Amino acid sequence: xxxxxxxxxKALHFIKNANQIIFFVGVMIVATLxxxxxxxxxxxxxxxxxxxxxxxxxxxxxxxxxxxxHAKVKDTYVFTLSKTIISPKGIDGRGVNxxxxxxxxxxxxxxxxSVNLIFVGPDNSAQSLFxxxxxxxxxxLANSDKKKxxxxxxxxxxxxxxxxxxxxxxxxxxxxxxxxxxxxxxxLSLILDNIDSYEVLGDNTVLVLKxxxxxxxxxxYKVDSGxxxxxxxxxx
Numbered sequence: 001x002x003x004x005x006x007x008x009x010k011a012l013h014f015i016k017n018a019n020q021i022i023f024f025v026g027v028m029i030v031a032t033l034x035x036x037x038x039x040x041x042x043x044x045x046x047x048x049x050x051x052x053x054x055x056x057x058x059x060x061x062x063x064x065x066x067x068x069x070h071a072k073v074k075d076t077y078v079f080t081l082s083k084t085i086i087s088p089k090g091i092d093g094r095g096v097n098x099x100x101x102x103x104x105x106x107x108x109x110x111x112x113x114s115v116n117l118i119f120v121g122p123d124n125s126a127q128s129l130f131x132x133x134x135x136x137x138x139x140x141l142a143n144s145d146k147k148k149x150x151x152x153x154x155x156x157x158x159x160x161x162x163x164x165x166x167x168x169x170x171x172x173x174x175x176x177x178x179x180x181x182x183x184x185x186x187x188l189s190l191i192l193d194n195i196d197s198y199e200v201l202g203d204n205t206v207l208v209l210k211x212x213x214x215x216x217x218x219x220x221y222k223v224d225s226g227x228x229x230x231x232x233x234x235x236x
Contacts, residue, residue: 067118073141073155075122076184080114080136117157119185129185135160135170140200142183151203153224155181156191158198178208180223191221191228 070078115133120126138158143149157179164175178191178198196211204223209216218231 065115070117070139071141073183074144077120078141078185079118079120081116081118081128082114083133117185121184127185129157129181129188130159130161135174137172137176138198150200150205152200153204155183155185156198156200156206156223157181158195178221192219 064083066082068080068082070080072078114136117129117136117139118126119129136157136159140152140156142155143152158176159179160170160172160174160176162174163170165173167173175194176196177193178195179188180191181188192208192210194210194212196209196216198206198208198221201207204225206221206223208219208221210219211217216233218233220229220231221227222229
């Protein structure tokens with residue numbers, strides 16, 4: 001065989017093998033990109049379900065609630081209502097996420113982020129405490145048995161109802177209010193807004209701390225009479 005014919009055959013064989021290698025590499029690249037894209041879509045889907053940002057073009061997800069038994073007061077069952085996912089609709093129509101930073105302790109502390117309470121009466125009728133979701137940070141239910149602690153004529157709640165610092169999260173950094181209702185959840189009323197904390201000191205006696213800027217004010221609230229008194233702590 002002439003040399004030039006041999007070189008031509010060798011070159012054609014090399015080109016054929018090279019084309020097969022290039023085709024194989026191309027197929028592997030396309031397959032890798034497809035698998036990677038599917039994985040990214042799956043992970044981004046998980047992230048979307050775990051955190052919904054609200055009015056930013058994301059798909060709205062129907063919130064899922066979880067009911068937990070809390071206590072029974074006289075003839076009424078009390079259940080806390082918490083969310084298993086974050087609602088894309090906030091308290092005030094913005095994107096508000098319920099913060100899970102737990103920092104408070106005490107017998108009345110709500111261990112899960114509760115957004116409402118359900119009261120079930122003796123006739124099996126149910127009603128919620130609030131008309132819309134709020135962050136309930138602490139609860140003290142009415143008590144008429146001295147053996148179980150201080151006597152309380154009514155229920156007391158510490159609640160954050162608005163995203164007051166406008167950070168897109170409803171949590172313990174937002175202003176809290178002190179509310180009161182009857183033992184069965186009826187007659188909800190506001191005692192004091194923008195409070196820092198409260199403590200049950202004795203029978204039907206609550207001490208409330210309200211901190212505004214650098215000033216701290218203390219109030220005594222008598223649960224049985226509804227009397228709120230600002231304590232004179234001025235030293236000047």
